[in-house]
Amino acid sequence: MSTGLSTARATVDGKEPALLSEGEVRSHFPALDRMHAGERVAYFDGPGGTQVPRAVGEAMTSYLYEHNANTYWEYPSSAETDAAILASRETLADFFNATAEEIAFGANMTTLTFHLARAIGRRLSAGDEIVVTELDHHANIAPWTALARERNISIRSVRMIPETGQLDWDHLEQQITPRTRVLAIGAASNALGTITDVRRAGELAHAVGALVFVDAVHYAAHSPVDVKLWNCDFAACSAYKFYGPHIGILYGKRDRLADLDVPKLDPAPDNAPDRMETGTQNHEGIVGAGAAVDWIASVSAGKDNRRARIVSALQGLHARSQPLFANLWEALSALPRLHVFGPPPNAPRTHTVSFVVDGVPAVEVVRSLAKRGIFATHGDFYATTIIERLGQAENGVVRAGLACYTTEDELNRLIAGIEEIASR
Numbered sequence: 001m002s003t004g005l006s007t008a009r010a011t012v013d014g015k016e017p018a019l020l021s022e023g024e025v026r027s028h029f030p031a032l033d034r035m036h037a038g039e040r041v042a043y044f045d046g047p048g049g050t051q052v053p054r055a056v057g058e059a060m061t062s063y064l065y066e067h068n069a070n071t072y073w074e075y076p077s078s079a080e081t082d083a084a085i086l087a088s089r090e091t092l093a094d095f096f097n098a099t100a101e102e103i104a105f106g107a108n109m110t111t112l113t114f115h116l117a118r119a120i121g122r123r124l125s126a127g128d129e130i131v132v133t134e135l136d137h138h139a140n141i142a143p144w145t146a147l148a149r150e151r152n153i154s155i156r157s158v159r160m161i162p163e164t165g166q167l168d169w170d171h172l173e174q175q176i177t178p179r180t181r182v183l184a185i186g187a188a189s190n191a192l193g194t195i196t197d198v199r200r201a202g203e204l205a206h207a208v209g210a211l212v213f214v215d216a217v218h219y220a221a222h223s224p225v226d227v228k229l230w231n232c233d234f235a236a237c238s239a240y241k242f243y244g245p246h247i248g249i250l251y252g253k254r255d256r257l258a259d260l261d262v263p264k265l266d267p268a269p270d271n272a273p274d275r276m277e278t279g280t281q282n283h284e285g286i287v288g289a290g291a292a293v294d295w296i297a298s299v300s301a302g303k304d305n306r307r308a309r310i311v312s313a314l315q316g317l318h319a320r321s322q323p324l325f326a327n328l329w330e331a332l333s334a335l336p337r338l339h340v341f342g343p344p345p346n347a348p349r350t351h352t353v354s355f356v357v358d359g360v361p362a363v364e365v366v367r368s369l370a371k372r373g374i375f376a377t378h379g380d381f382y383a384t385t386i387i388e389r390l391g392q393a394e395n396g397v398v399r400a401g402l403a404c405y406t407t408e409d410e411l412n413r414l415i416a417g418i419e420e421i422a423s424r
């Protein structure tokens, strides 16, 4: 299936640059042509969902128009569907640094996590403990607390440090006990951008025989997910956060997936990973998720394999936006009525920032920005505990995230807009 992807790069001194240029990256996103209030729209809403390159839309349309069928039948479009799903599993396996049998698709991360929690819970009993963290999105808290209610399991929650926006590691060590059965932890906070060392946390949990589940939803758009490095048992992310369509992806270590007591209908396949997938899948979404990963890989000029190109593209894009993010942080921190939350730019973090303007509700800030064609988000983003711990539960915070298509000019417009709001 053609993705219609153009990967032409300008040469510099006869050599291909390591990454597509900023202009080339932007030329792939039709949404960047949108005008609002006489301004070209600047999208800072990536942590809520990024824009989509043309190749993703084309791959999905091509699937629906030319190959659309149900699976496992003996005619060409059905066989093509089987092949397309397998190809996407292989592509997502490269994204996670896993194998295709370890990749399952589902509606979104939240639904997949509820399903996984239920399966794990069937083998837990009263007195067992699950460790969650205050730094997590509630999609990685609610499935576990629901399980705890149903099976009389205890939840132990690891504190965050409001001043730094980081996890309290001493508290994590205290919360993991010989009764811990699961550690559910996020690789990056969608509210603050904090990146957490999930490998280190996982080692602590594995030492007491617990399973480790990593929420990689926010992390995946900014840094290469590496389940081998993390040595986690399960991880999940969502393609709409990394330039793809609205679909979730679950990684499970091969033996763990095979061993789960998954709630499923009797005639459905019992082999991993299919046993994690209930009913007919979102075929076009699966194809789109694969196309999104292929698009990310195409940003890197390397001749290496796809995994290596995914890694170099994400690392290269992060390095490219580092000075922009540092400028944003510095400009916002200098404003007298503004409070910026989370770790500073030189700490492990994504390029997502949250802040409040004294005396101006977050919703008013984003409304004012939208009038300038600047799209940012407000609220608690379901990272409800973080926002409570920051004392901002009533008004929420404003969140601005940099993506691969963010330019210095857009950033200057954002800073000017916030300065104007804060000076009223």
Ligand SMILES: Cc1ncc(COP(=O)(O)O)c(C=O)c1O
Binding pocket: 047, 048, 108, 109, 110, 111, 137, 139, 140, 186, 188, 189, 190, 215, 216, 217, 218, 237, 238, 247, 248, 381
């Ligand atoms: C860190 C994080 N985890 C989980 C989720 C939930 O993902 P989904 O919308 O795919 O259920 C989100 C969505 O914003 C998120 O940012």
